[in-house]
Amino acid sequence: MATVLFYLLGLVTVIATLLAITRRNPVHAVIYLVNSFFALALLFYLLGAPLVAAWEVIIYAGAIMVLFLFIIMMLELAPTPEADRMGPTWWQWLPVLLLALALVGCTLMLIGVDAGVAQGVPRWYATPRDFGFALFGKYALAVEVVSFQLLFAAVGAFYVGKPERKRRQKKEEGA
Amino acid sequence: MIVPLEHVLYLSAILFLLGLGCVLARRNLIMILIGVEIMLNAVGLTLVGASAFWQQIDGQIMVVFLMAMTSAEVSISLAMVVYLNRRKGTVDVRAFDELRG
Amino acid sequence: MTPDVATPFPLLSLLLWLPLGGTLLCLLLRHSSNLCRWISLLTTLTVLVVALGMAVSSIGGSGWLFYEDAAWIEPFGIRYTLGMDGISLLLVLLTALLQVAAILISWRQKQRPALFYALVLVMETGIIGVFLSLDLILFYLFWELMLIPMFFLIGVWGHENRVYAAVKFFFFTLAGSLFLLLAIIWLYLLHGGQTGDYSFALDALRQTVLTPGQEMILYIGFMLAFIVKVPLFPFHTWLPDAHTEAPPAGSVDLAGLLLKTGVYGMIRFAFPLFPAAAQKSLPFLAILALVGIFYAAWIAYVQTDMKRVIAYSSVAHLGFVILGLAAWNQLAWEGSLLLMINHGITTGGLFVMIAMIQDRSGTRELGKLGGLWTVFPNLSAFFLLFCLSSLGLPGLANFAGEILVLLGAFKADPLWGGMAVAGVVFSAAYMLRVVQSALWGESKKLARNDDLAVREWLILVPLAALVVLLGVYPAPVLEFLREPVSLLLETGGMP
């Protein structure tokens, strides 16, 4: 039953992502992407990572995609004109298409190379309790570092996002 | 035994390459960022699959850190998109090519 | 090869590091240029006095007149070994003398004088170091040290397109010396591999057994650096540019000394280390030298700038020196070394004179000069003397060296010797053209018309006296050269 579910969810994720990529309108793309993230969260859960699944929904689908929507709304991005929806002309696409196909082929072959991969993924369930012990036990330092990272990101975004007028005034006062 | 690890890897590979395709093909800055997101999620999937396969918790913790990093990255890059859009009035990548030899 | 003369007081190191001391003093007191001027003059004079003292004390000596050896970088076997035999003694004396002239000629240096004098003194250390060092790395260090001050002297204090000349000079010599470095290291490794003791000492490295192929490649590596420095025919184009653009002190050093380091490098390092390859390359060297003699003499004839004429004449004279070396007999070698020293004095004198003429007439162009004899009789008399010595008038310095080289070369191969003699006619042609357009004819309006000042007399009289003395009675110099040359020729070895 789980195997069937896995393939189903896999299919949904792939189709959602494919649609997300090819949309002309960024909003549609974001929405499709949210769908694919939900399917992905379920996959995580299936693979015995309930906490990660939850976070996937909260952080990715919830926060990041919403942020994307804010930006798209704020910048009133008109859907890209018909002409260069998928890049300027068809034949300019060729190298990228070729490249992607070659990559797909190589990667799939590469994965198949190692025999050990063929074994199945056991049913395993990581309880939040273990997760917590591990997170704040072995990786305590890493958590602190990540918090720094988030802080820097916030400061950076704040600075970059500051409107032009305020920054110019600050420069004149400073000079 | 849900599914052989191979298939998990195939799935994440496909997702990753779709993300890569999006990054390479699209001219719109937002769509490129979305492509990046897709690639990162594909990596997350691989990590979770491997963590389940080896029954080690570390994989999942890596995903958490991955998510933290992704959110930090998205916030800055979207701030930059806003800034770039204000400067050039467009989000088309080809408009921003001053940084050249 | 323990030194037979244990020098209680490290004279060689004193000789070597005194100029550097002078440099530091100059840099410290750089705001008062007058003080710097006197310090640098004092340093060069003391170096000259010390060198003269060493010369006098080692009149009868044989083998290493002075020798110093101390550990430097133990792990790699690099030692601080300095040695002075007859040849390097004379070259150090020449260096000391010309440096005093260089400082005196740039007495009224306006543009950043302290730095100028400091660089000239650093160059002196570099050159003396090249003439004294017996450890290959130490030699290479001083070989490169010489380059840097000269680059700045040309690049900063030069004339019109000085940057082009400085960069060209730098690249030519650097390219050559890179091959030298590679060859030194490869030789070092080969030697270490064979004998286990890794050392850069010259006589140790002479024991390495080399296959003919290796020996030839190493020999070419060494010779490339030296051939570029002695400008032999194809690699000489940097010299005229460097000369025309260099300030007076720079061109005195460049012509008088830097060219000699190339020749010295050959006889001290290239030939002894690879005797078989050296023998094979002699005909090739002779051909290059001969071509150089004619080629440079012809070009000198159509030059319009006085300094370029003298630069090409240096290429021709050095062609003679190399021809002497290629003849590989005692007579020719003594002649070429004597010619090297005499050429240093004559060309040094010529460049000093050109600087004086340029101060007075404001130009070096032969077309714009004329009738200097009426305005400056003394200056013109000295200039005529140096020009005559340069064109090889018997009884003056260059002739003594040239005739010995010709005799030796003719004995080795009549064809070479015979053709080289023709160079004498061409040298007369271009030197007389310089004298004609500078001294004779109607005198043009000049910036200054005061004849020689006391300072200028101080430079010119000793140089002129030496030019005549070395022409009439070169025996003492030949005495110093005899024993080291015979040793270098037979064993290619160390005294």
Added chain:
Amino acid sequence: MNPLLLFLIPILPLFGGVINVCFGSRLPHRLVSGLSVAAVSGSFLLATLLWPLGSGEGTRVVLFSWLKSAGFQADVGILFDPLAAVMTLMVTGVATLIHLYAAGYMAEDESPARFFALLNLFVFAMLCIVLADNLLFLFLGWEGVGFCSYGLIGFWYRNSKNASAGRKAFIVTRIGDLFFAIALLWLFSAFGTVMIEQINARVAELDPLLLTGLTLLLLGGACGKSAQLPLMSWLPDAMAGPTPVSALIHAATMVTAGVYLLCRMFPLVSLSPTGMAAIALVGALTALYAASCALAQREIKRVLAYSTMSQIGYMFLAVGVGTVSGAMFHLLTHAFFKALLFMGAGCVIHLAGGENDIYRMGGLKEKSPQVFWLFLVGILCLAGTPLTGGFFSKDAILLTAFAAGDGFYATLWGIGVLTAGLTSFYSFRLLYLVFFGTARQAGQGHAPSPLMLWTLPPLALLGLCTGLLNLPHLFGGHEWLTLWLGQPMAEMLPVGTEIGLLFLMLIFFVGGWVIAHVRYRTFPGDEQAGWRSFLLSGWQADRVYELILLRPYRAICRFCWQGGDKALIDGVMEGLARLCLHWGDYVRRLSNGQVAFYLQGFAWGLLLIVGWFLLASVK
């Protein structure tokens, strides 16, 4: 007499010169000239006093060793043998008279110190040539003489034409020195020594080919210095110098150095028949060439210059046919009367107010009969009137040339006799144009100073009487000079032929005189005919040399400079530099600012890595 005194002969003029060089400009005019005259006359006195030292084998004395290296030994030494003694006496004697004359002539010149210094140094260098005991010391004198003549010819350097005449002299003689230097090198590599005595002693060991080569080289060297055919173009231009210079250098001393060299190395030269023939040929041809040019000259000093060249041709002919004593005899007589003529010419120029052109002179006979009579003596000796010195010496040469006999030497003898006729013609032409007819000169000349005039009579006397020195047997003479030089006596021609030859000489002499008398007794007006300008410019020698030598030389030099240095070597270097710049530009264009382009770069990189792992794993 201590042989070391011999060194005083050259040292005195050297000191005179050096003192004048260093302190001359500060000393008063009289002291400068007095000092230099004293120096030269001192060495003349010494030469006479030390004359006995020169007899027999001569004495050899060494002062110090100049250049001593492995196997090579050249020292400052004197070989005072009969040949050198005669030459020294002549050089110092004539030089003393010329210095006296110059003291008068250069009285009002503004830089006498430089003049007298160079004059003294010249005498020193000439004495080095004469007295040297080894070829290298001789070479020192050889080039020293070259430099001094350069300085003296270009003495009035303000006019750059004089200076370039000096330069031309120096370079042309330098070409001659080149051949002499090669001969010197060859001798050293053959014998291992440069000592003249040793070379002459062991000269028989050499094989004939080498001998001929050496002789030709020595001939080349002698031609350079004595202005013989191939290298003669500098002598006429050398007249740009003051007259005493022309008298000293281009009459008595420097030009005879070539002949002296050949006489000095005669043992070597005489062994190669082709060499001797070449010397004789060069001598005869130059004699003819110079005599023909002298016919059409306009300036008084150029006439005398060409006549010197022609007389020296005779001396070369004498050496060529094998009589050293004949050559030296003619050299002596020629030195005296040619010096007389040049100094006379100086007086003539003063008389004619600085005018040089003989067509614009005339009638000086009345102006100063004393100069006329002295000049007449000189002309008579030059023309070879019987019983004068010139006649005997020239006749001796022609006799030996005739005695040499076979076809080749007979033609040379013919040329010699023809040139004798031409000589008498141009000498009398000169005499008539300058001294007879109406006075045509523009300026008002002034009488030459007594000092100049009183130095002429001794030379006139010497010119006339030196004939007695080497009287041929016909006239009951017993050839003291040949005896003194230790040369074989001239072999006896049958008396009939000798008288016949003398008679033939007389005919040519009188013929020349008559033609000159007819043509120039009354002023024929300014002749400018075509063939005259050809002869005037010395058969266009200068233009020919300019075309075949100087122009290609300048072209080669410029080609070497522009082509060789600039284009080839610098071109290659700068070409490399430009190449790097060019390729650098391509790479620069790769980073074109397109983000997509960069991302594609990443993707291709990824593909490579994946491919690499795939390949690695497939193996």
